[in-house]
Amino acid sequence: MTATFSEFRRRAKSAIEDLRLQGALDDGTGKLWEQRRLTFEELPNSDAMRDHFKLIRSATLRNLAEHLETFERNATAAGAKVHWARDGADACEIVLGIAQDHGVKLVTKSKSMVTEEIHLNEALADVGVQAIETDLGEYIVQLAKETPSHIIAPAIHKTRHQAAELLSRESGRSLSPDDLTTLTGEARKLLRERFLTAGMGVSGGNMLVAETGSVVLVTNEGNARMVTSVPPIHVAMVGIEKVVPTWDAAAIWLSLLARSASGQPLSIYTSVISGPARAEDPDGTGEVHIVLLDNGRSELAGTKYEEVLQCIRCGACLNVCPVYREAGGHSYDSPYPGPIGAVVTPLLLGRESHEALPHASSLCGACKDVCPVRIDLPRMLLELRADQVEEKTVPWSERKVEETGAFVLKHEKLMRFMTKAARLAQRPLARNGRLRLPRRLNPALERQLPALAKRSFREMWKSGELEEKR
Amino acid sequence: MTQSKRVALCVTCLVDQVVPEVGVATVQLLRRAGHDVDFPEAQTCCGQPFYNSGFRDQAIDLAKRTIEIFEPFDAVVLPSGSCATMIRVEYPHLLEEWHEWHHRATELAEKTYELSEFLVNRAEWSPEGEFEQVRLTYHDSCHMCRLLGVNDEPRQLLERAGGRITEMSESDRCCGFGGLFSVRMPEVSNAMTGEKLRQACDVGVETLVTSDPGCLTQMRGLAEGSSIKVEHIATVLEEITR
CATH class of the missing domain: 3.40.50 (Rossmann fold)
Structure with missing residues (x-):
């Protein structure tokens, strides 16, 4: 996974030119944002709630190790097996080991961004284990052999016509895109067979509640319930930053998560898994494994980027981001697109390989405004850019341009001289206040760059003509 | 006439070089609102482009320079929301490690205004x-x-x-x-x-x-x-x- 400047631009260009994708993206993000706005309006004290939640998140992260140990102790007491994974390779090995120990051939999965982060499906496929995504959006994306393009709405870039085509191909029946009941019914039928035959269910986790050692899953389709209770084994893979000390704090988290993500007061299903089925339970899974994934997270604790660990992956920042809404999720080539992805992807998956992402933002700040934890994403994008300059990963030519520019601007006389020279130089190209550059020479492409004015403001001021206007 | 109030114009690079008519209009409006306008000619750029690209050292140099030029005035007005934000919000942040500069940045921030906010809140001007x-x-x-x-x-x-x-x-x-x-x-x-x-x-x-x-x-x-x-x-x- 990489996102250099040319890669990001190429992918964004094709997304911008894909009118079907643009329509789907506009619709999807627009609806999610509008619903989010409406449910927050219902909340009389949402600002205070967000402030409070931020305190919970930052305090928890300050004592991350302690809360994780409490979680481990309580989860173990409840009968779950807790695994610690330093990185993606570690985590894949743990899951593969569990699968192979039990001769698992088919895995059902409920939506999980961390398993996308570590490419678990590919690792399973390499040893002959098939993984089927059961979140409808994820399933559609998997059928299309694509990756999710949004944190909570993985198929947001697809229209229902495209979804119908994919499901028709899979089921061998011709399904109408206008009949949503039949469409989802068909998906349900296809998935139901998998739920019943899978040897293992793999889920993510929205929260780890330390005081009871519980994994909490939030869905709207009920698929996570099937994944975590029908197969004999359940593996939950969760990033270590998702821990919350108490159920009181978890309640605020849940309430802000559903509202921010999909504009619901609460998601349709909230599943709490505290260990495997007890002897007296009529059903449930026999084994529960919880894989706590670090993969670069603990290294951010205590740094200027610690705040990014407060993210609860609600996806609200994507829906309001004007860059995401044009470029789409695949431009970022990361399980985490949009503003949060532009920050977290370089930090977790490699700064040089994702050099363009800190620049995939106009720094408009809409993300910070909508974030339930008020993460200052624009500030962190600026920090990442400053790090690139500091670490000298900025191209030499750009460095020279910036340094020369600043030098000129530190000397007013020199600036006057340079702008005068530029004004002469632009003469053949300037017309009606714009530079008429041939497109291939125009860094702004079809947008016309402004020309320098015939006379600068300071020249007018100096000439005294502004005095006459009194 | 009562003693008129003085205000410094920070015209911004783009207005100075590309759309000077905006600067002229700004001067006229400030005068109509009863203010005398100063234009300190040493001014160049607030440093925002450098700051936004991660070139902190360059941004800091330009920030210090801008502070020196504008701190003698009672009020500074910019016909640009984003350059006003640079001085008001980012300067104190950018210079927070240097106590004296941070103090000077904060003082400048407190008397810096975007044009419309100055006209409404400080000059209490209303077109009649x-x-x-x-x-x-x-x-x-x-x-x-x-x-x-x-x-x-x-x-x-x-x-x-x-x-x-x-x-x-x-x-x-x-x-x-x-x-x-x-x-x-x-x-x-x-x-x-x-x-x-x-x-x-x-x-x-x-x-x-x-x-x-x-x-x-x-x-x-x-x-x-x-x-x-x-x-x-x-x-x-x-x-x-x-």
Whole structure:
């Protein structure tokens, strides 16, 4: 996974030119944002709630190790097996080991961004284990052999016509895109067979509640319930930053998560898994494994980027981001697109390989405004850019341009001289206040760059003509 | 006449070099609001482009220079929401490690204003007279509305001057400029500007008004041939209240 400047631009260009994708993206993000706005309006004290939640998140992260140990102790007491994974390779090995120990051939999965982060499906496929995504959006994306393009709405870039085509191909029946009941019914039928035959269910986790050692899953389709209770084994893979000390704090988290993500007061299903089925339970899974994934997270604790660990992956920042809404999720080539992805992807998956992402933002700040934890994403994008300059990963030519520019601007006389020279130089190209550059020479492409004015403001001021206007 | 109040104009690079008429209009408006305008000629750039690109050392040098030039004045006015944000919000942050500079930055921040906010809140100026009605829509520039929290003042001024504002569906959606972003990611930037102009054209007014020269030149770059004129609030106000 990489996102250099040319890669990001190429992918964004094709997304911008894909009118079907643009329509789907506009619709999807627009609806999610509008619903989010409406449910927050219902909340009389949402600002205070967000402030409070931020305190919970930052305090928890300050004592991350302690809360994780409490979680481990309580989860173990409840009968779950807790695994610690330093990185993606570690985590894949743990899951593969569990699968192979039990001769698992088919895995059902409920939506999980961390398993996308570590490419678990590919690792399973390499040893002959098939993984089927059961979140409808994820399933559609998997059928299309694509990756999710949004944190909570993985198929947001697809229209229902495209979804119908994919499901028709899979089921061998011709399904109408206008009949949503039949469409989802068909998906349900296809998935139901998998739920019943899978040897293992793999889920993510929205929260780890330390005081009871519980994994909490939030869905709207009920698929996570099937994944975590029908197969004999359940593996939950969760990033270590998702821990919350108490159920009181978890309640605020849940309430802000559903509202921010999909504009619901609460998601349709909230599943709490505290260990495997007890002897007296009529059903449930026999084994529960919880894989706590670090993969670069603990290294951010205590740094200027610690705040990014407060993210609860609600996806609200994507829906309001004007860059995401044009470029789409695949431009970022990361399980985490949009503003949060532009920050977290370089930090977790490699700064040089994702050099363009800190620049995939106009720094408009809409993300910070909508974030339930008020993460200052624009500030962190600026920090990442400053790090690139500091670490000298900025191209030499750009460095020279910036340094020369600043030098000129530190000397007013020199600036006057340079702008005068530029004004002469632009003469053949300037017309009606714009530079008429041939497109291939125009860094702004079809947008016309402004020309320098015939006379600068300071020249007018100096000439005294502004005095006459009194 | 009572002693007139003095205010320093920080004209900003784009206004100085690209749209000087905005600077002229700003001076006129400030005078109409009863202020004498100073223009310290040593001024150049507030450093924002360098700051936004990660070139902190260069930004710091320009910030210190700007502080030295403007700190002798009682008030500093900028016809740009984003440059005003640079001085007001980012300078104190940028210089927080140097106690003395941080102090000076904070003092300057406290007397620095974006034009419309200065006219409404500090000069308490209201255009008076019978003005021709103009139909327009207003684009909230990102830093001005989100970091300075100034979105009411420009609308108040425009409306008092006879402007009839029809709001776009997302008046605070970014115009796509973002400084160097607009040439680093031109495809996305232009698509964003296209969306902005579409929304502005959809409301069916003649003029799209903004308080930021960056947004102004960005939107003008794609607005040629479309049904809407893009104008800076200073020139619009100056013209109708003349």
